[in-house]
Amino acid sequence: MSIETPYLLYLGHSTDPVEIKTSRGIAVFRREICVGEFRHDDCPLTLDLPRLTFAEAVQQGAKTLVLGIANAGGTFAKPVIEDALAAMEAGLDLAAGLHQQLADQPAITGAARRLGRKLHDVRKPSPDLRVATGAPRTGNRLLTIGTDCSVGKMYSSLSLVKGLTERGVTADFRATGQTGILIAGAGVPLDAVPADFISGAIEELAPARSDAGWDIIEGQGSLYHPSFAGVSLGLLHGAQPQALVLCHNPAREHMRHLPGYALPDLAECLAANLAAARLTSPNVRAVGIALDTSSMGEDMARRLCDTIGASLDLPCTDPHRFGVEAILDKLLAKDESGIQAVA
Amino acid sequence: MSIETPYLLYLGHSTDPVEIKTSRGIAVFRREICVGEFRHDDCPLTLDLPRLTFAEAVQQGAKTLVLGIANAGGTFAKPVIEDALAAMEAGLDLAAGLHQQLADQPAITGAARRLGRKLHDVRKPSPDLRVATGAPRTGNRLLTIGTDCSVGKMYSSLSLVKGLTERGVTADFRATGQTGILIAGAGVPLDAVPADFISGAIEELAPARSDAGWDIIEGQGSLYHPSFAGVSLGLLHGAQPQALVLCHNPAREHMRHLPGYALPDLAECLAANLAAARLTSPNVRAVGIALDTSSMGEDMARRLCDTIGASLDLPCTDPHRFGVEAILDKLLAKDESGIQAVA
Incomplete structure (x- = not known):
């Protein structure tokens, strides 16, 4: 580019x-x-x-x-x-x-x-895409997922990359949307990829890596968005993620652009994503919740993070307001302890 | 065309x-x-x-x-x-x-x-596709789904159209793959549609209908196929089906082209499809199982249909071998009795 x-x-x-x-x-x-x-x-x-x-x-x-x-x-x-x-x-x-x-x-x-x-x-996909193989590949990959479109998946991904880098852990942002591609200078415009190649494009975007670093893959859409769930599921399978971070905007009153559609329950949404992700990544686990709390005051935002975090037994934060340290602690704890957390 | x-x-x-x-x-x-x-x-x-x-x-x-x-x-x-x-x-x-x-x-x-x-x-999609709205629409729609790719979804769809027509019920085959399009003379080459438009393309392919007829929509892929599940999920949401028929090939030893991936359990696969379909079609129900038994003798095929049908409490048949009357009976029973069957 x-x-x-x-x-x-x-x-x-x-x-x-x-x-x-x-x-x-x-x-x-x-x-x-x-x-x-x-x-x-x-x-x-x-x-x-x-x-x-x-x-x-x-x-x-x-x-x-x-x-x-x-x-x-x-x-x-x-x-x-x-x-x-x-x-x-x-x-x-x-x-x-x-x-x-x-x-x-x-x-x-x-x-x-x-x-x-x-x-x-930026949204023109490569003409040389391949069908996904689903073959297990080495390397650490984290995927941001969402309850809806436009709930901070790119922001959270970039915050995680920055946080990992500051801790001395190699981390690469893998962009899947136009903004991310303009920021990263590379990536896959996933929403424009022909349907058969969704997962394959992600396998290419985040190939096997043999170092201890992390690919932080930008999520798209939501399994619960009736316009775009196919993109989200293909991305989930292609990413083969070890770790998921669920992004959510608590001020959202209905699915983006669709007044008739309520947002999913967070626990249900997380469970559905983990179940689907296990097809290609059996040991996938959730490592955190990222809220966009920009619509509320800081006290209320903090309380909401605490409440949601406690109810899901996961670190919950607003990456912009409160950073991502709690999520990184959980993400890296696995590598340090060798103990696989159960999501 | x-x-x-x-x-x-x-x-x-x-x-x-x-x-x-x-x-x-x-x-x-x-x-x-x-x-x-x-x-x-x-x-x-x-x-x-x-x-x-x-x-x-x-x-x-x-x-x-x-x-x-x-x-x-x-x-x-x-x-x-x-x-x-x-x-x-x-x-x-x-x-x-x-x-x-x-x-x-x-x-x-x-x-x-x-x-x-x-x-x-035939596989060149229209340049004028739209994003799905998810808006509820009138009309009867049945979607064939599968445990895997190439397990008889198109064959079953065409058999159902033929059977309905023979009973005097208007039925239209809605093609989503190249073979179906060549057979029907129209349709959407879904695997080539840009990812953002998967569900929207199906909303256009099977629009609201106000008669008592049925759109029989040809399914693609499988929620359990790691290469193509995104296509299947977008199709499921765009179709807004009242009825699902699950297609399966009992001789298949692993997911098509992927020796490392086992086929899903039929009950689990059906439940996952029904759960996902409810996002846009809350009253969706399963009306039958269609097996491709071409690899076995007729006695064994009949026994297998009976066993699987009993275990899932659904009509189970090989459309080519034994017809689709049992599935049609269940499909149309709802219209006759006004009682919504519980899947």
Whole structure:
């Protein structure tokens, strides 16, 4: 991947914080490569980066506009195309992670050719994918799973990588979504992979490793999301994880985009994931719960973590607020003691 | 779809009966549109159709060579390409259901252009797929599920459609694989659909219906197959089935292509499918077990059906050998009595 940095992050006309999660993820985890954000007057959201026009961003060194917005289905709305054209006119390359490809938008490809700009479609899977073998492989792998979409699986994964690295344990972030790929510079855009290759793509993304390090694999979707559960199950089987961390947003009132669907019970969700994971990884265990408590005060967040942790007999934390040390203690305890914890 | 019939069915150099299941499926269910089979001397398999050369087939009216062979991963081997070129030279169009597209093989597209032949890639999904909504929809839907791949889900589905039709009940076969699509003339090549759209593609394939008829949806893979379970789960959620029929091959010694993986217990497999299906179809019930008993004698087959049926308290049959009347009785009993059976 050769996307030129620094980035200008696009928010556009978005009003839903979840819709800009790609831009926000990059701002949070790679702030040093972001010169600013682009948003229209009707966009109430901000990443606390300088608000810049395309021309100002170019003046400040930006090379690429990251169209870091996501909508279900991944289509280009007309205002996005207009902004993309203006950004190229101003001097920026484009990177996008929608299902529809920049390369398939004649207006955009025409302008890119005329202006000499590069187009990066992060969500385009490799044409050389293979069917999973399910063959047992060596190495330590942790997969983040969720009660729903957009409940902090990428954030938790990156926090775990950072925490392990700080403890001197080798850890690699294995990205499976567009934001993660833009952050890591590599990965598999799993939601765009042909259905037959879901598990195989993950076997390739996190191959056998012979050191004591960990692959921290970014989860996608949820076994309980009626739109995307197939992706989650294929990912679970391909990952062959030794360890699972369950991510959850306690403020979520229903499954994302689906008012008719309640979130699953945490214990039931964890049990279902462990049962399914055992098909390819018989000794898989749960090592923690990661909550997104951003909607509540710190005292309430702490109490909620304690309550949920006690009820599931697992470390429970908000990675951003309280760190991931408790989860890492449990994860690494197995290696130190040689005793397999029972989830 | 405008694939010209009659077909010549391709067996090539295949030695594994499962590998030619697309050709065999067409021969079994649409024998009237097949003029013959093409196989090399090292192919011990036959569909009991006349063995013809390409030239003989053209003389007898064949319009299209169906490359009805399947291998994991779906690639074109060199001998297949050579045969395809010879078939076009002789006057035949080509239809194929592999992951790799005829349209992406320069030698084949070049010859097709030069000779004026048509190429049909049955496994190419629509570019206009949508994410599933999970919204409840009206209509009767039955989904065939399996303990493994290639255990008779398509055969059972077609048998159920035939049986319903004979009873005067409207029934539509909803194809999800290349063979089914070639038989039905329409459908969704589910294994090639981008992962995010698995369930959405099925919602479109079997939309709400307001009559008393049934959509019989062809299942794919198995929740217990580590390569393809994601496809199966997305299909289960998108189908919103009122009824499930579990398909199984009692002679199978391990999961297809995976000697390290045992087949699941039937009761466990059925329970897991019902539990997962309830996410989008809370009243789903099992209505039968369909066995492929082709490897055993009739007495043993009958006894096995009786034993398994008794242990699961469901009608159990081999659709080809013993018909599907018992399953249809249970399926339609609900409509007649208004009493919801408990699976």
